[in-house]
Amino acid sequence: MHNGRLFTIVGGIFGLIGLVLLCVGIALAASTASFLGSAERTDGTVVSLIARTTTTRGSDGHARSGTSYYPTVEFAVGGRRYTFVSSTGGNPPSHKEGESVPVAYDPDDPSDARIASFGSAFLAPLIVGGLGAVFTPIGAVLFVKGRRIARLRAWLREQGRPVWAEIEHVGRDFTVRVTNRHPYVVHATWQDERTGRTYTATSDHLRDDPGPRLRGQTRVRVLYDAADPSRNLVDLDARPSLP
Incomplete structure (x- = not known):
């Protein structure tokens, strides 16, 4: 029989991370929904794609690089032009140069804007919340398994x-x-x-x-x-x- 302590610790860590990710995902979704609910709408144009490369190190110790492309969008309000870089990128790019996209902006501060499509607006909350939805039950199962093993070990030592x-x-x-x-x-x-x-x-x-x-x-x-x-x-x- 394996020691249940490892399952309990790993389960607790996974569960805690999962709950944090769920809370962050819900908060991001609520913030995005609130912004879109009060924002004005207009059309913008993708004027360029910014490439951002990130490097991660796997469990085998090898470094891996990945590049995502973030659209730069230009739009006009009241005769004044504004530009922003979307916080959501992808590979392959989700948009191409010259493409028209819906834009939501704060009427009191048009520089605070984002692409108003569902995928661009809610991608980050969905990813974060989805990870939380995966981590939380895994952590719960491991934690419960660890506690059951610990109780069985205690019973075996006594009886x-x-x-x-x-x-x-x-x-x-x-x-x-x-x-x-x-x-x-x-x-x-x-x-x-x-x-x-x-x-x-x-x-x-x-x-x-x-x-x-x-x-x-x-x-x-x-x-x-x-x-x-x-x-x-x-x-x-x-x-x-x-x-």
């Missing part, structure tokens, strides 16, 4: 049936990565006296190699649920009593 299981394998678990490393695990097997079935218990993921502290030891203590032996816990701190 689990003990057995000394034979160590079958000590080594790295190459199926997962923790902090970019394959953790160590201990596998141990035992036979249920009532059913004769053989069960395997897997320890928590371990940062350090447990081999040195288990040197000369052929068995480890396992606590399991008698009604369901697959629910078990490897207790690496226990030592077999000397004969």
Whole structure:
């Protein structure tokens, strides 16, 4: 059984980030809707596209660059011309030079303007809110799973049936990565006296190699649920009593 603490921590972080993103997305959407509700409308023209390149570093350590194109829009109010750069860009560009676009502007300050199409106005709130809608349930599921594992571990320590299981394998678990490393695990097997079935218990993921502290030891203590032996816990701190 794996330690539920990791699930709880990761779930809490994901859930918190998700809630923050949801709140930010809702606030952005409300602010945009409020602006559009009081803004005046006119037509503008895309006069140029500004290329902005951003560089990110992936989990593999490699840098990746991406370029987005932001339209510069020109429009006229009361015989005076105004220009603004849209806060929404894309690749491929969502607009092209010379294209006519709807513009919403603040009648008290026409320099405060934006493209009035739904995609341009609400793209940022949709992206931020969408990420929040994804992160929040993932975080909730991981958090609940972590708490259930923690409760099961506590129950097994208090009421689990003990057995000394034979160590079958000590080594790295190459199926997962923790902090970019394959953790160590201990596998141990035992036979249920009532059913004769053989069960395997897997320890928590371990940062350090447990081999040195288990040197000369052929068995480890396992606590399991008698009604369901697959629910078990490897207790690496226990030592077999000397004969």
